[in-house]
Amino acid sequence: MRSVQELLQQLHEIAANPRARTEQYLTEGKKIVLTAPVYTPEEIIHSMGLVPMGAWGGDMQLNESKRYFPAFICSIAQSIVELGIAGAYRGASAIVIPTLCDSLKVLVENFKYGVPAIPVVPMSWPQNRVPDFGKAFTKAGCERVIRDLENITGAKYSDGALRASIKVYNAHNAAMRRLSAVLRAHPEVGAAARSDCFKSAFFMLKEEHTALIAELCDALEAQGAGEAKTTPIYISGILADSPAFNALLDEAGLSIAGDDIAAQSRQYRTDAPEDSASPLDALAEKFANMNHCSVLYDPSKSRCAFIAEEAKAAGAKGVLLVLTKFCDPEEFDNPLIRRACEAAGLPVTIIEIDRQMVNYEQARTAIETFRDMLA
Template identity: 40%
Template sequence: MLNDALQKLEETARSPKRAMEAYRQAGRPVAGCIPEYTPEVMVHAAGFIPFGLWGGETTIMLADSYIPTFACSLVRSCAEYGLNGTYRGLSFIIAPILCDALKGCVQTFRVAVKDPPVLPFSLPQNRTLPSAAAFTAQEYRALGEKIQKLTGAGISGQAMRRSIRIYNEHSRAMRDFDRAAAEHTDVIGARARQAVFKSAWFMEKEEHTGLVRQITRALEERPACRKNPARVVLTGVSAGSAALMELLEEEGFDVVGDHVYQDSWTYLHPIREDLEDPVMALAEHWIQVGGSCVAHERRRSRSAAVLKLAKEREAGAVVLCLMKFCDPEEYEAPLMLAELKKSCPTLTLDIDQNSDNLEQLRTKIQTFRDVLDS
């Protein structure tokens, strides 16, 4: 059962396009969600399968005319897929405005990609202001109206409450898996762990929750077993490819936790279910976000959060997965690394979807391993 469920999730993580086609062939409408902090719950409540658009390994041809080479690979490959028709078949795409690269990406879709249509939305950054939550909620409502205008699918309060419950249940399942996986690295290596998290972006949450629960139950029935003494936690927007995770495994690293948006970090806090207005609950979820490079904070909390996680999971090192050309990450990196290095060894790996220089990464990982061993 463990292996079957893992295999299914690994296949989905490996071939999102196939997963999308399968939904469409089954008559299920699919909507693209460009990260980060996209209100998938609303898309779900409107009756669509929310589908994460994380770009991918591709040769940039068409996007070069719209997005400069010094934009992050996530945005460039998303634009390429939009321009070359890979995303055709999605009912629509929703996209947040959280950094300059996303502005460029959204505008490229608006100007040059008519199918599928893109529905952008803004999130306030001055989040301590009381009216910030109200603004967020209104922006979400406006987004809901645009979805309805485009597809005819309305979003009722009842449907929103149901979707919030489903997403919270999924988040709980992911957190439970995360903890269990850290103590069963003999079964859940870095690659399998990433596949469980990555697949969540490409699968209906109800189904994903069920499969992840199966895996967690099977793990809990086994005695804890830590495969390698070298335990690390990751931080970044995305931890890159399965091949990179395989490298970490091959070099004797257990990945036992992460502060990676594409992986477990998005599941840290539930959406409130006790508020009368479910849209406001969703808005407050954004207002409460902490430790994110795309959410302004008066006092940044990410380094402390990463170190706390490393301590909890008994990890001896941190790996910063630094998305090449990601401005928010590149600004945070020097001060964050200085802070992290006061407490534990830290390795920085460049993440670039379109030029995965694995041998260079392997050398860096091996050198880091030698430093830890010495």
């Protein structure tokens, strides 16, 4: 059995260097399909023998993308186009972009013109996703993705393969839920390594990632509970993968007891049923059952109470809202999340982060103050 350190090192290398993984898959003769935030029907891509590769942008200075975006659009969307123009996605056959928020709608159009070499496959999810007519629209959206991918890549779709991929994805969801629970008992792993565990999932076939995460969880459990003296917190937001941000948490002695980060645990809460009439029905059912997310219609704002309950259950002493600048879905939710958490006795702090951020000193002050407040 490999050591925890060895496994974390491998996950770090994968998370930090998606290009290496891309080259490896391309060398193996596989085709890459990029998947933009927040949700894409990855199971379909996987079932067609294609490799879904997460495209959530990167921490960088934006230059060329400014020809397409005004400054006040989320930097995730902008950096996806920046990376595309810079050739970071070379070799990718297509990009699937959902239109779940206004910045993603804009991304669909700007990517078409900014990165013409990579065809855009839009995924239209319904916001009224629970009634039958909503599920029918989800299915139609999935069928469109299948048609486009067949035309672009020449790969073929089959119900049988999708059923098998749904099992792969459900097993990965379970592995990631287990990971979150195991890491709660191992604060010594730290925020930076925790981020690597989640981020690496975007750059690997899920069956490979499941195996790696299972090995890590087994190794962690085998070495017994960690002894780090940290203050457990719960984090919520879209992204929390910046090395500088995670270093701040580690330096402040704050450990992540649980998260509602869109690029982390939010991806893995809901499984597709394995006994549906058809596998596309299963994906529609899965999407209908997804909830507690800022880009999914939530008229009762159940997300706010959910975060407070999750944070409490995880033993967190406070909630850190990691706000991606210019993300209005999160900006609308945050005042209500704060209220729900404070009513539950959980102190809340908000810090703004951005893909272009180079100076984290303001964030450091806020995080250190937060730590002192929780002490």
